[in-house]
Amino acid sequence: xxxxxxxxxxxxxxxxxxxxxxxxxxxxxxxxxxxxxxxxxxxxxxxxxxxxxxxxxxxxxxxxxxxxxxxxxxxxxxxxxxxxxxxxxxxxxxxxxxxxxxxxxxxxxxxxxxxxxxxxxxxxxxxxxxxxxxxxxxxxxxxxxxxxxxxxxxxxxxxxxxx
Amino acid sequence: xxxxxxxxxxxxxxxxxxxxxxxxxxxxxxxxxxxxxxxxxxxxxxxxxxxxxxxxxxxxxxxxxxxxxxxxxxxxxxxxxxxxxxxxxxxxxxxxxxxxxxxxxxxxxxxxxxxxxxxxxxxxxxxxxxxxxxxxxxxxxxxxxxxxxxxxxxxxxxxxxxxxxxxxxxxxxxxxxxxxxxxxxxxxxxxxxxxxxxxxxxxxxxxxxxxxxxxxxxxxxxxxxxxxxxxxxxxxxxxxxxxxxxxxxxxxxxxxxxxxxxxxxxxxxxxxxxxxxxxxxxxxxxxxxxxxxxxxxxxxxxxxxxxxxxxxxxxxxxxxxxxxxxxxxxxxxxxxxxxxxxxxxxxxxxxxxxxxxxxxxxxxxxxxxxxxxxxxxxxxxxxxxxxxxxxxxxxxxxxxxxxxxxxxxxxxxxxxxxxxxxxxxxxxxxxxxxxxxxxxxxxxxxxxxxxxxxxxxxxxxxxxxxxxxxxxxxxxxxxxxxxxxxxxxxxxxxxxxxxxxxxxxxxxxxxxxxxxxxxxxxxxxxxxxxxxxxxxxxxxxxxxxxxxxxxxxxxxxxxxxxxxxxxxxxxxxxxxxxxxxxxxxxxxxxxxxxxxxxxxxxxxxxxxxxxxxxxxxxxxxxxxxxxxxxxxxxxxxxxxxxxxxxxxxxxxxxxxxxxxxxxxxxxxxxxxxxxxxxxxxxxxxxxxxxxxxxxxxxxxxx
Numbered sequence: 001x002x003x004x005x006x007x008x009x010x011x012x013x014x015x016x017x018x019x020x021x022x023x024x025x026x027x028x029x030x031x032x033x034x035x036x037x038x039x040x041x042x043x044x045x046x047x048x049x050x051x052x053x054x055x056x057x058x059x060x061x062x063x064x065x066x067x068x069x070x071x072x073x074x075x076x077x078x079x080x081x082x083x084x085x086x087x088x089x090x091x092x093x094x095x096x097x098x099x100x101x102x103x104x105x106x107x108x109x110x111x112x113x114x115x116x117x118x119x120x121x122x123x124x125x126x127x128x129x130x131x132x133x134x135x136x137x138x139x140x141x142x143x144x145x146x147x148x149x150x151x152x153x154x155x156x157x158x159x160x161x162x163x
Numbered sequence: 164x165x166x167x168x169x170x171x172x173x174x175x176x177x178x179x180x181x182x183x184x185x186x187x188x189x190x191x192x193x194x195x196x197x198x199x200x201x202x203x204x205x206x207x208x209x210x211x212x213x214x215x216x217x218x219x220x221x222x223x224x225x226x227x228x229x230x231x232x233x234x235x236x237x238x239x240x241x242x243x244x245x246x247x248x249x250x251x252x253x254x255x256x257x258x259x260x261x262x263x264x265x266x267x268x269x270x271x272x273x274x275x276x277x278x279x280x281x282x283x284x285x286x287x288x289x290x291x292x293x294x295x296x297x298x299x300x301x302x303x304x305x306x307x308x309x310x311x312x313x314x315x316x317x318x319x320x321x322x323x324x325x326x327x328x329x330x331x332x333x334x335x336x337x338x339x340x341x342x343x344x345x346x347x348x349x350x351x352x353x354x355x356x357x358x359x360x361x362x363x364x365x366x367x368x369x370x371x372x373x374x375x376x377x378x379x380x381x382x383x384x385x386x387x388x389x390x391x392x393x394x395x396x397x398x399x400x401x402x403x404x405x406x407x408x409x410x411x412x413x414x415x416x417x418x419x420x421x422x423x424x425x426x427x428x429x430x431x432x433x434x435x436x437x438x439x440x441x442x443x444x445x446x447x448x449x450x451x452x453x454x455x456x457x458x459x460x461x462x463x464x465x466x467x468x469x470x471x472x473x474x475x476x477x478x479x480x481x482x483x484x485x486x487x488x489x490x491x492x493x494x495x496x497x498x499x500x501x502x503x504x505x506x507x508x509x510x511x512x513x514x515x516x517x518x519x520x521x522x523x524x525x526x527x528x529x530x531x532x533x534x535x536x537x538x539x540x541x542x543x544x545x546x547x548x549x550x551x552x553x554x555x556x557x558x559x560x561x562x563x564x565x566x567x568x569x570x571x572x573x574x575x576x577x578x579x580x581x582x583x584x585x586x587x588x589x590x591x592x593x594x595x596x597x598x599x600x601x602x603x604x605x606x607x608x609x610x611x612x613x614x615x616x617x618x619x620x621x622x623x624x625x626x627x628x629x630x631x632x633x634x635x636x637x638x639x640x641x642x643x644x645x646x647x648x649x650x651x652x653x654x655x656x657x658x659x660x661x662x663x664x665x666x667x668x669x670x671x672x673x674x675x676x677x678x679x680x681x682x683x684x685x686x687x688x689x690x691x692x693x694x695x696x697x698x699x700x701x702x703x704x705x706x707x708x709x710x711x712x713x714x715x716x717x718x719x720x721x722x723x724x725x726x727x728x729x730x731x732x733x734x735x736x737x738x739x740x741x742x743x744x745x746x747x748x749x750x751x752x753x754x755x756x757x758x759x760x761x762x763x764x765x766x767x768x769x770x771x772x773x774x775x776x777x778x779x780x781x782x783x784x785x786x787x788x789x790x791x792x793x794x795x796x797x798x799x800x801x802x803x804x805x806x807x808x809x810x811x812x813x814x815x816x817x818x819x820x821x822x823x824x825x826x827x828x829x830x831x832x833x834x835x836x837x838x839x840x841x842x843x844x845x846x847x848x849x850x851x852x853x854x855x856x857x858x859x860x861x862x863x864x865x
Binding site: 001002003004005009012013025026027028029049050053054056057058 | 550556580581585587
């Protein structure tokens, strides 16, 4: 049930202002994006059309708190097929960015960010891995990549998350 | 009687034919180029190629055509079959009623245009420019129709005066045109080329006017006119350029008379006049559907629910400044309980209102609730523009509109999100559809369906086939936008000129004739005629010569065989069947518009079928009499095939449905009599479906 009393008329304009969100208003609901989406083979609850239409109706809370917003795999199949030329994957990205700004970042993403800050990798490299590489005749790799933390800091994501 | 046999440049083997001394046989081999002299009142039988071709070569001859090329020679049947077909045709021709040409004189060269909207104005201007005398009749006191009431026109949102004023000025500069406002058509008599039309002119009240507007200031009566409030004395900036009194609401208090520097007369009488016209153009425009019938939307019951026109006028006049608006599409349209069709322009009107309100008040939230958005053609860009302006579109049809906690609430399911949805708004705008002007068409005795499309115009016939001299222009035919209306008006003007430049028109179609001695006035034919051509006057059934198209449906309906079609009368067909049908034959009675052509197609494709298949050409499958089928069955035929056009593709509107009903009743009766019903077959065969035809007859002959 959508109660439009809760709708925020500025929501769609705020998404429009974000990078990648420019095409939002062009949507006429043909559902080509949803039909093209490979994620839907695995979970039909994910529906890019629904995310876009709810955004257009200004249902901010519903969109941002939805776990399905984060299912997009960025394959860009929708972008290729959209008859209105909307860059759908970019648009979903814009909504995600907006969600993070408003404090709707899922815990998993925060943990991934912590790992990247700590080691520069999501997968920890241990002595066991190095030994395996040696056996195969591969050169050793660094256990941590400090440059990644620098890159992350320069994106201001940490400040956004703290807000 | 003369019998012409053409062997198609010697390609056919002809049989020996002896039909006695009464029939003079002439052999030809090039009938299509060497046309023999045939007197118009002479009865002839022409055997040769396709009747579709021969009818074009001998348009003014009373002839029965026998297709010995496609039905005998091309498909390898023996010449003896040709002899049978010819002698059956001769037997039929002996007793048929010949076609009589009907001639209509175009005495009056003037035109009456009903309706003074853009369509009427354009027709009147175009015709008067060509030197035709035109009388333009408008019901309301001002010209302009619906367009004059609008604030702006889609798609660009230009003011109506942009389009209307040049049109009105163009008409007023014409010497040949007479404009009668406040006038209605009361009666129409006569026929094409000579109509007499009764007119009733209501008083205008204001006789001399300098447009000072003092009368409006003193008038105490306030009237709501489609969303705009006006006084009982008012002015619309079109033509005529003077004020008018709305006598339906005027209290005749006399205040305006006191202040008027010109002349106002309150007790003027209604004038009745009569004009003559050779042709009539119906340009009565748009008629809004009574949307209060859609009870769940609460029009007329809930305050704040309005039609598109009312909303547009209220917003434009500054009387309304809503913060939140819902525009509901298809209010009563595409609905089996209301209007079953799509009115085509209401989607665009709704978009226009959305644009109007967002242009004027950018902060207003607009929700458009539509099942489908039919912004056809290039109007798609209007839809694109409105989406980019931030108008919210919801897909669905609202289930109800109600007032809850003092607010109008629209409840719908949004199909874009598959979620139930409720909106609270200040105003609901219902984009409702349009209905046909049954009143005017009724006065002109034109049979139309209660809804659009107007069958009369839809038949796509020229004046030679349907010599009514009545034309439609603009939205009277079907709702249309201003640009389309103007194009249609110009086309209608051309058709009118085409008619009027002739001194007489001739119609040579078989026509139904009613024998008064046999007619019992049961009135069954009146209801069955698809063209409304049959009427009853002075206890006699009359067939209107202008309207009858020669389908023969009435002759089959008539229980006493009083109504007979020229060239296809009951006696003639009986003779033909008696002469042709033999034991074990398959008799095919095929519609001349579709199934008969399929047999020719089969011949061109060299698709063969048994030689005992005998084909008879009928005007329509609805003109096949059950008694003829019974007659064939008594001749012990193997099967009777009735071939007609596909449903909804009948040349005479509903003839094939009549055929289906008759076939079912006949089956029931045969069953009761203990007879074999499997011998009868009714099939829809398209004009190119030769293969289907051959498969059917092969199956039947097994």
